[in-house]
Amino acid sequence: MDDDLDTLDRFEHRLAGIEANVKDPPPFDHERRTMPGPTRKSRSLVATVAVVAIVVAVVAVGSLIGGARPTGPTSSSSVVGGSGTATPVATPSPAATTVRTVMIDEWSARCVDVQKVDCIGAAGIFLNQLGRSYTGMFESSGGVLTVEARPVCPLVPDWADGSYCWQVSVTGNVDPDTGKPICIVIARRTTDTRYPPYGQVGGSNLSGAANSGGGIGQSCS
Protein backbone atom coordinates (compact mmCIF):
# COMPACT_ATOMS: atom_id res chain seq x y z
CA MET A 1 0.00 0.00 0.00
CA ASP A 2 2.81 2.35 0.91
CA ASP A 3 4.52 1.25 -2.25
CA ASP A 4 1.43 2.18 -4.22
CA LEU A 5 1.21 5.59 -2.62
CA ASP A 6 4.86 6.27 -3.19
CA THR A 7 4.65 5.17 -6.82
CA LEU A 8 1.54 7.25 -7.36
CA ASP A 9 3.18 10.28 -5.76
CA ARG A 10 6.23 9.99 -7.93
CA PHE A 11 4.15 9.40 -11.06
CA GLU A 12 1.94 12.39 -10.33
CA HIS A 13 4.94 14.53 -9.63
CA ARG A 14 6.15 13.87 -13.16
CA LEU A 15 2.67 14.02 -14.64
CA ALA A 16 2.41 17.55 -13.28
CA GLY A 17 4.56 18.51 -16.25
CA ILE A 18 1.39 18.24 -18.33
CA GLU A 19 0.19 21.51 -16.82
CA ALA A 20 2.53 23.45 -19.06
CA ASN A 21 0.66 21.98 -22.02
CA VAL A 22 -2.85 22.51 -20.72
CA LYS A 23 -4.52 25.50 -22.30
CA ASP A 24 -6.73 28.04 -20.60
CA PRO A 25 -10.33 28.23 -21.73
CA PRO A 26 -10.99 30.37 -24.79
CA PRO A 27 -14.01 32.68 -24.50
CA PHE A 28 -17.32 30.90 -24.87
CA ASP A 29 -19.69 32.48 -27.35
CA HIS A 30 -23.09 32.39 -25.71
CA GLU A 31 -24.75 33.88 -28.78
CA ARG A 32 -23.57 31.07 -31.00
CA ARG A 33 -23.72 28.60 -28.12
CA THR A 34 -20.35 27.34 -29.06
CA MET A 35 -16.73 28.15 -28.60
CA PRO A 36 -14.02 28.94 -31.06
CA GLY A 37 -12.43 25.60 -31.68
CA PRO A 38 -9.27 25.11 -33.68
CA THR A 39 -9.35 26.53 -37.16
CA ARG A 40 -10.00 24.22 -40.05
CA LYS A 41 -6.36 24.57 -40.98
CA SER A 42 -5.27 22.97 -37.77
CA ARG A 43 -7.56 20.00 -38.04
CA SER A 44 -5.86 16.81 -37.00
CA LEU A 45 -4.30 14.60 -39.56
CA VAL A 46 -6.48 11.72 -38.48
CA ALA A 47 -9.42 13.76 -39.69
CA THR A 48 -7.60 14.49 -42.92
CA VAL A 49 -6.97 10.80 -43.50
CA ALA A 50 -10.63 10.11 -42.89
CA VAL A 51 -11.73 12.81 -45.33
CA VAL A 52 -9.30 11.59 -47.96
CA ALA A 53 -10.51 8.05 -47.41
CA ILE A 54 -14.11 9.05 -48.02
CA VAL A 55 -13.29 11.03 -51.13
CA VAL A 56 -11.12 8.26 -52.56
CA ALA A 57 -13.91 5.77 -52.03
CA VAL A 58 -16.54 8.00 -53.58
CA VAL A 59 -14.39 8.83 -56.58
CA ALA A 60 -13.36 5.23 -57.09
CA VAL A 61 -16.98 4.10 -57.11
CA GLY A 62 -17.90 7.00 -59.37
CA SER A 63 -15.17 6.06 -61.81
CA LEU A 64 -16.30 2.47 -61.94
CA ILE A 65 -19.91 3.42 -62.50
CA GLY A 66 -19.22 6.16 -64.98
CA GLY A 67 -16.53 4.24 -66.81
CA ALA A 68 -14.39 7.34 -66.87
CA ARG A 69 -11.40 7.09 -69.12
CA PRO A 70 -8.36 7.19 -66.91
CA THR A 71 -5.63 9.71 -67.37
CA GLY A 72 -2.65 7.83 -66.11
CA PRO A 73 -2.67 4.34 -64.78
CA THR A 74 -5.13 4.16 -62.00
CA SER A 75 -6.55 0.87 -63.06
CA SER A 76 -3.06 -0.32 -63.76
CA SER A 77 -2.78 -4.04 -64.00
CA SER A 78 0.86 -3.96 -64.94
CA VAL A 79 2.38 -4.12 -61.53
CA VAL A 80 6.06 -3.72 -61.97
CA GLY A 81 7.47 -4.47 -58.61
CA GLY A 82 10.09 -1.95 -57.68
CA SER A 83 13.25 -3.74 -56.94
CA GLY A 84 15.47 -0.82 -56.31
CA THR A 85 15.95 -0.16 -59.98
CA ALA A 86 14.12 2.38 -62.04
CA THR A 87 11.62 0.94 -64.42
CA PRO A 88 10.59 3.88 -66.51
CA VAL A 89 7.75 3.31 -68.89
CA ALA A 90 6.85 5.90 -71.44
CA THR A 91 3.18 6.71 -71.19
CA PRO A 92 1.45 8.43 -74.06
CA SER A 93 0.75 12.06 -73.40
CA PRO A 94 -2.87 13.01 -73.50
CA ALA A 95 -3.94 14.95 -76.53
CA ALA A 96 -4.94 17.93 -74.45
CA THR A 97 -4.09 18.99 -70.95
CA THR A 98 -6.83 18.13 -68.55
CA VAL A 99 -7.03 20.14 -65.37
CA ARG A 100 -9.57 19.44 -62.72
CA THR A 101 -9.74 20.69 -59.18
CA VAL A 102 -10.72 18.62 -56.21
CA MET A 103 -11.09 19.67 -52.63
CA ILE A 104 -9.36 17.67 -49.93
CA ASP A 105 -10.25 18.93 -46.53
CA GLU A 106 -9.56 22.67 -46.89
CA TRP A 107 -6.94 22.17 -49.59
CA SER A 108 -7.62 22.63 -53.25
CA ALA A 109 -5.78 20.14 -55.45
CA ARG A 110 -5.23 20.96 -59.13
CA CYS A 111 -5.04 17.66 -60.97
CA VAL A 112 -3.17 18.11 -64.24
CA ASP A 113 -3.59 15.15 -66.54
CA VAL A 114 -4.22 12.94 -63.57
CA GLN A 115 -7.25 10.86 -62.91
CA LYS A 116 -9.21 12.06 -59.94
CA VAL A 117 -8.72 8.98 -57.80
CA ASP A 118 -4.94 9.09 -58.27
CA CYS A 119 -4.94 12.82 -57.71
CA ILE A 120 -6.69 12.46 -54.39
CA GLY A 121 -4.52 9.56 -53.35
CA ALA A 122 -1.30 11.42 -54.18
CA ALA A 123 -2.48 14.65 -52.61
CA GLY A 124 -3.57 12.75 -49.51
CA ILE A 125 -0.08 11.35 -49.06
CA PHE A 126 1.38 14.82 -49.47
CA LEU A 127 -0.92 16.28 -46.83
CA ASN A 128 -0.25 13.38 -44.51
CA GLN A 129 3.49 13.94 -44.82
CA LEU A 130 3.21 17.59 -43.89
CA GLY A 131 2.83 16.92 -40.17
CA ARG A 132 3.86 19.99 -38.27
CA SER A 133 4.24 22.00 -41.47
CA TYR A 134 0.56 21.56 -42.31
CA THR A 135 -0.73 24.93 -41.15
CA GLY A 136 2.27 26.96 -42.23
CA MET A 137 2.31 25.47 -45.69
CA PHE A 138 -1.41 25.90 -46.07
CA GLU A 139 -1.04 29.59 -45.42
CA SER A 140 1.99 30.19 -47.58
CA SER A 141 0.59 28.26 -50.52
CA GLY A 142 -2.91 29.63 -50.30
CA GLY A 143 -4.11 26.09 -49.79
CA VAL A 144 -3.45 25.09 -53.38
CA LEU A 145 -1.37 22.12 -54.42
CA THR A 146 -0.78 20.68 -57.84
CA VAL A 147 -0.72 17.01 -58.79
CA GLU A 148 0.85 16.20 -62.13
CA ALA A 149 1.58 13.02 -64.00
CA ARG A 150 5.19 11.97 -63.95
CA PRO A 151 5.44 8.98 -66.24
CA VAL A 152 9.13 8.44 -65.56
CA CYS A 153 9.81 7.58 -61.96
CA PRO A 154 13.00 8.03 -60.00
CA LEU A 155 14.57 4.96 -58.46
CA VAL A 156 11.82 3.44 -56.38
CA PRO A 157 12.01 1.16 -53.37
CA ASP A 158 10.76 -2.42 -53.33
CA TRP A 159 7.26 -1.60 -52.23
CA ALA A 160 6.56 0.79 -55.12
CA ASP A 161 5.36 0.35 -58.67
CA GLY A 162 8.06 2.13 -60.65
CA SER A 163 6.14 2.12 -63.88
CA TYR A 164 4.34 5.38 -63.28
CA CYS A 165 4.49 8.20 -60.78
CA TRP A 166 2.85 11.45 -59.86
CA GLN A 167 4.34 14.67 -58.63
CA VAL A 168 2.74 16.88 -55.98
CA SER A 169 3.96 20.44 -55.47
CA VAL A 170 2.99 23.63 -53.74
CA THR A 171 4.02 27.17 -54.44
CA GLY A 172 5.34 29.62 -51.91
CA ASN A 173 7.60 27.12 -50.18
CA VAL A 174 11.18 26.23 -50.85
CA ASP A 175 12.80 22.97 -49.90
CA PRO A 176 15.79 23.97 -47.75
CA ASP A 177 17.73 20.92 -48.96
CA THR A 178 17.42 21.61 -52.68
CA GLY A 179 16.51 25.30 -52.82
CA LYS A 180 13.70 24.34 -55.18
CA PRO A 181 9.95 24.52 -54.66
CA ILE A 182 8.52 21.89 -52.34
CA CYS A 183 7.57 18.86 -54.33
CA ILE A 184 7.23 15.13 -53.76
CA VAL A 185 7.00 12.13 -56.06
CA ILE A 186 4.35 9.52 -55.41
CA ALA A 187 4.07 5.97 -56.70
CA ARG A 188 1.54 3.25 -56.28
CA ARG A 189 2.30 0.74 -53.58
CA THR A 190 2.48 -2.83 -54.75
CA THR A 191 3.10 -4.58 -51.49
CA ASP A 192 2.11 -4.39 -47.87
CA THR A 193 -1.57 -3.64 -47.66
CA ARG A 194 -1.21 -2.24 -44.16
CA TYR A 195 -0.32 1.06 -45.77
CA PRO A 196 -2.20 3.39 -48.10
CA PRO A 197 -2.16 2.41 -51.77
CA TYR A 198 0.26 5.26 -52.56
CA GLY A 199 3.58 6.26 -51.08
CA GLN A 200 6.32 8.85 -51.47
CA VAL A 201 9.29 7.73 -53.53
CA GLY A 202 11.08 10.99 -54.14
CA GLY A 203 11.33 14.71 -53.67
CA SER A 204 11.31 16.84 -50.55
CA ASN A 205 11.61 15.22 -47.18
CA LEU A 206 8.50 16.77 -45.69
CA SER A 207 8.26 14.67 -42.58
CA GLY A 208 11.85 15.28 -41.64
CA ALA A 209 12.17 11.61 -40.84
CA ALA A 210 14.42 9.02 -42.39
CA ASN A 211 12.26 7.38 -44.99
CA SER A 212 12.30 4.42 -47.25
CA GLY A 213 11.70 6.27 -50.48
CA GLY A 214 14.57 5.86 -52.88
CA GLY A 215 14.61 9.45 -54.08
CA ILE A 216 13.51 11.28 -50.97
CA GLY A 217 15.66 14.23 -50.17
CA GLN A 218 16.57 14.64 -53.82
CA SER A 219 15.18 17.19 -56.16
CA CYS A 220 11.75 16.40 -57.50
CA SER A 221 12.53 16.59 -61.19
Place this chain on the structure above:
Amino acid sequence: MSQDRSSDSTQDSRLVVPVQPATHGHAMAFDRVYRAHYRDVYRYLLGLTLSSQDAEDVAAETFTRAYQAWQAAPDPALPWLLLTARRIATDRWRRARRLAKIVLRVTPQRADDAGERQTEFWLWFGAVARVLTDRQREVLLLRYQHDLTDADLALIMGISESGVRSLVARALEVLRSHPELL
Protein backbone atom coordinates in the same frame (compact mmCIF):
# COMPACT_ATOMS: atom_id res chain seq x y z
CA MET B 1 -28.16 24.60 -12.50
CA SER B 2 -31.71 25.37 -13.27
CA GLN B 3 -32.62 27.70 -16.07
CA ASP B 4 -35.54 28.93 -18.04
CA ARG B 5 -36.36 27.72 -21.46
CA SER B 6 -37.94 29.53 -24.37
CA SER B 7 -38.66 28.74 -27.94
CA ASP B 8 -35.91 30.44 -29.90
CA SER B 9 -34.70 28.12 -32.62
CA THR B 10 -31.96 30.20 -34.16
CA GLN B 11 -29.59 28.18 -36.28
CA ASP B 12 -26.91 30.28 -37.83
CA SER B 13 -24.39 27.74 -39.02
CA ARG B 14 -23.88 24.05 -39.40
CA LEU B 15 -21.68 24.09 -36.34
CA VAL B 16 -24.47 25.23 -34.11
CA VAL B 17 -27.23 22.91 -33.04
CA PRO B 18 -30.47 24.73 -32.29
CA VAL B 19 -31.12 24.76 -28.58
CA GLN B 20 -33.14 26.61 -26.05
CA PRO B 21 -31.57 30.00 -25.45
CA ALA B 22 -29.75 30.53 -22.24
CA THR B 23 -30.99 32.88 -19.64
CA HIS B 24 -28.56 35.16 -17.90
CA GLY B 25 -28.52 32.85 -14.87
CA HIS B 26 -27.94 29.87 -17.06
CA ALA B 27 -25.04 31.60 -18.78
CA MET B 28 -23.50 32.63 -15.48
CA ALA B 29 -23.74 29.12 -14.07
CA PHE B 30 -22.30 27.63 -17.21
CA ASP B 31 -19.48 30.16 -17.28
CA ARG B 32 -18.48 29.25 -13.77
CA VAL B 33 -18.27 25.57 -14.60
CA TYR B 34 -16.60 26.29 -17.91
CA ARG B 35 -13.85 28.33 -16.29
CA ALA B 36 -13.50 25.90 -13.42
CA HIS B 37 -13.26 22.75 -15.49
CA TYR B 38 -12.02 23.57 -18.97
CA ARG B 39 -8.45 22.78 -18.01
CA ASP B 40 -9.52 19.55 -16.31
CA VAL B 41 -11.30 18.39 -19.45
CA TYR B 42 -8.48 19.55 -21.70
CA ARG B 43 -5.83 17.84 -19.56
CA TYR B 44 -7.74 14.57 -19.58
CA LEU B 45 -8.17 14.73 -23.35
CA LEU B 46 -4.55 15.65 -23.89
CA GLY B 47 -3.46 12.58 -21.95
CA LEU B 48 -6.02 10.44 -23.71
CA THR B 49 -5.40 11.52 -27.29
CA LEU B 50 -1.76 12.67 -26.97
CA SER B 51 -2.69 15.51 -29.30
CA SER B 52 -3.35 19.13 -28.43
CA GLN B 53 -5.36 19.59 -31.60
CA ASP B 54 -7.63 16.68 -30.79
CA ALA B 55 -7.86 17.78 -27.18
CA GLU B 56 -8.88 21.26 -28.26
CA ASP B 57 -11.42 19.95 -30.77
CA VAL B 58 -13.02 17.53 -28.37
CA ALA B 59 -13.03 19.98 -25.47
CA ALA B 60 -14.82 22.48 -27.70
CA GLU B 61 -17.41 19.90 -28.65
CA THR B 62 -17.78 18.75 -25.07
CA PHE B 63 -18.57 22.20 -23.73
CA THR B 64 -20.81 23.00 -26.67
CA ARG B 65 -22.82 19.89 -25.88
CA ALA B 66 -22.72 20.69 -22.19
CA TYR B 67 -24.15 24.12 -22.86
CA GLN B 68 -26.92 22.67 -24.97
CA ALA B 69 -27.83 20.09 -22.36
CA TRP B 70 -27.24 22.28 -19.38
CA GLN B 71 -30.57 21.66 -17.70
CA ALA B 72 -29.67 17.97 -17.51
CA ALA B 73 -26.14 18.46 -16.26
CA PRO B 74 -25.60 16.93 -12.84
CA ASP B 75 -23.83 18.59 -9.96
CA PRO B 76 -20.88 18.14 -9.63
CA ALA B 77 -20.40 18.56 -13.36
CA LEU B 78 -16.83 17.36 -13.79
CA PRO B 79 -17.46 13.59 -14.01
CA TRP B 80 -20.24 14.23 -16.48
CA LEU B 81 -18.04 16.52 -18.58
CA LEU B 82 -15.24 13.97 -18.61
CA LEU B 83 -17.62 11.19 -19.55
CA THR B 84 -18.97 13.29 -22.42
CA ALA B 85 -15.44 14.13 -23.52
CA ARG B 86 -14.45 10.48 -23.41
CA ARG B 87 -17.41 9.44 -25.56
CA ILE B 88 -16.73 12.12 -28.15
CA ALA B 89 -13.03 11.26 -28.30
CA THR B 90 -13.75 7.56 -28.59
CA ASP B 91 -16.33 8.08 -31.32
CA ARG B 92 -14.00 10.28 -33.34
CA TRP B 93 -11.12 7.88 -33.04
CA ARG B 94 -13.20 4.84 -33.95
CA ARG B 95 -14.75 6.62 -36.89
CA ALA B 96 -11.41 7.76 -38.29
CA ARG B 97 -9.84 4.36 -37.73
CA ARG B 98 -12.72 2.50 -39.34
CA LEU B 99 -12.79 4.72 -42.43
CA ALA B 100 -9.05 4.68 -42.87
CA LYS B 101 -8.88 0.95 -42.39
CA ILE B 102 -11.64 0.17 -44.84
CA VAL B 103 -10.75 2.55 -47.60
CA LEU B 104 -7.07 3.30 -47.33
CA ARG B 105 -6.16 0.07 -45.61
CA VAL B 106 -4.14 1.94 -43.07
CA THR B 107 -4.40 2.20 -39.32
CA PRO B 108 -4.08 5.87 -38.43
CA GLN B 109 -1.75 6.79 -35.67
CA ARG B 110 -2.63 9.23 -32.97
CA ALA B 111 -1.64 12.68 -34.15
CA ASP B 112 1.78 13.87 -33.16
CA ASP B 113 1.57 17.56 -32.62
CA ALA B 114 4.14 20.11 -33.52
CA GLY B 115 6.80 20.67 -30.95
CA GLU B 116 5.13 18.67 -28.25
CA ARG B 117 7.05 15.51 -28.94
CA GLN B 118 10.32 17.29 -28.34
CA THR B 119 9.80 18.36 -24.75
CA GLU B 120 11.04 16.38 -21.80
CA PHE B 121 7.52 15.88 -20.55
CA TRP B 122 6.25 14.43 -23.81
CA LEU B 123 9.23 12.16 -24.19
CA TRP B 124 8.50 10.84 -20.70
CA PHE B 125 4.77 10.62 -21.30
CA GLY B 126 5.35 8.82 -24.61
CA ALA B 127 7.46 6.27 -22.75
CA VAL B 128 4.69 5.88 -20.17
CA ALA B 129 2.17 5.35 -22.96
CA ARG B 130 4.32 2.57 -24.35
CA VAL B 131 4.43 0.58 -21.14
CA LEU B 132 0.90 1.18 -19.86
CA THR B 133 -2.25 0.16 -21.65
CA ASP B 134 -4.59 2.95 -22.74
CA ARG B 135 -6.92 2.20 -19.85
CA GLN B 136 -4.11 2.09 -17.30
CA ARG B 137 -2.86 5.44 -18.52
CA GLU B 138 -6.38 6.83 -18.46
CA VAL B 139 -7.11 5.71 -14.93
CA LEU B 140 -3.92 7.34 -13.65
CA LEU B 141 -4.79 10.54 -15.49
CA LEU B 142 -8.19 10.56 -13.85
CA ARG B 143 -6.69 9.70 -10.48
CA TYR B 144 -4.51 12.76 -10.92
CA GLN B 145 -7.67 14.86 -10.71
CA HIS B 146 -7.97 14.75 -6.95
CA ASP B 147 -11.59 15.85 -6.88
CA LEU B 148 -12.70 12.60 -8.43
CA THR B 149 -13.77 9.58 -6.39
CA ASP B 150 -13.47 5.94 -7.35
CA ALA B 151 -17.17 6.07 -8.15
CA ASP B 152 -16.56 8.98 -10.53
CA LEU B 153 -13.74 7.13 -12.23
CA ALA B 154 -15.94 4.06 -12.54
CA LEU B 155 -18.70 6.12 -14.12
CA ILE B 156 -16.37 7.77 -16.60
CA MET B 157 -14.58 4.59 -17.61
CA GLY B 158 -17.64 2.37 -17.59
CA ILE B 159 -16.25 -0.12 -15.11
CA SER B 160 -16.89 -1.04 -11.49
CA GLU B 161 -15.23 0.68 -8.55
CA SER B 162 -13.30 -2.44 -7.77
CA GLY B 163 -12.31 -2.51 -11.43
CA VAL B 164 -10.92 1.00 -11.02
CA ARG B 165 -8.90 -0.01 -7.98
CA SER B 166 -7.44 -3.07 -9.64
CA LEU B 167 -6.65 -1.10 -12.78
CA VAL B 168 -4.79 1.49 -10.70
CA ALA B 169 -2.94 -1.22 -8.79
CA ARG B 170 -1.91 -2.93 -12.00
CA ALA B 171 -0.79 0.35 -13.56
CA LEU B 172 1.34 1.17 -10.53
CA GLU B 173 2.83 -2.30 -10.61
CA VAL B 174 3.83 -1.79 -14.23
CA LEU B 175 5.35 1.59 -13.39
CA ARG B 176 7.33 0.10 -10.54
CA SER B 177 8.84 -2.34 -12.99
CA HIS B 178 10.06 0.68 -14.99
CA PRO B 179 11.85 2.76 -12.36
CA GLU B 180 13.26 5.02 -15.04
CA LEU B 181 9.74 6.40 -15.50
CA LEU B 182 9.37 7.44 -11.87
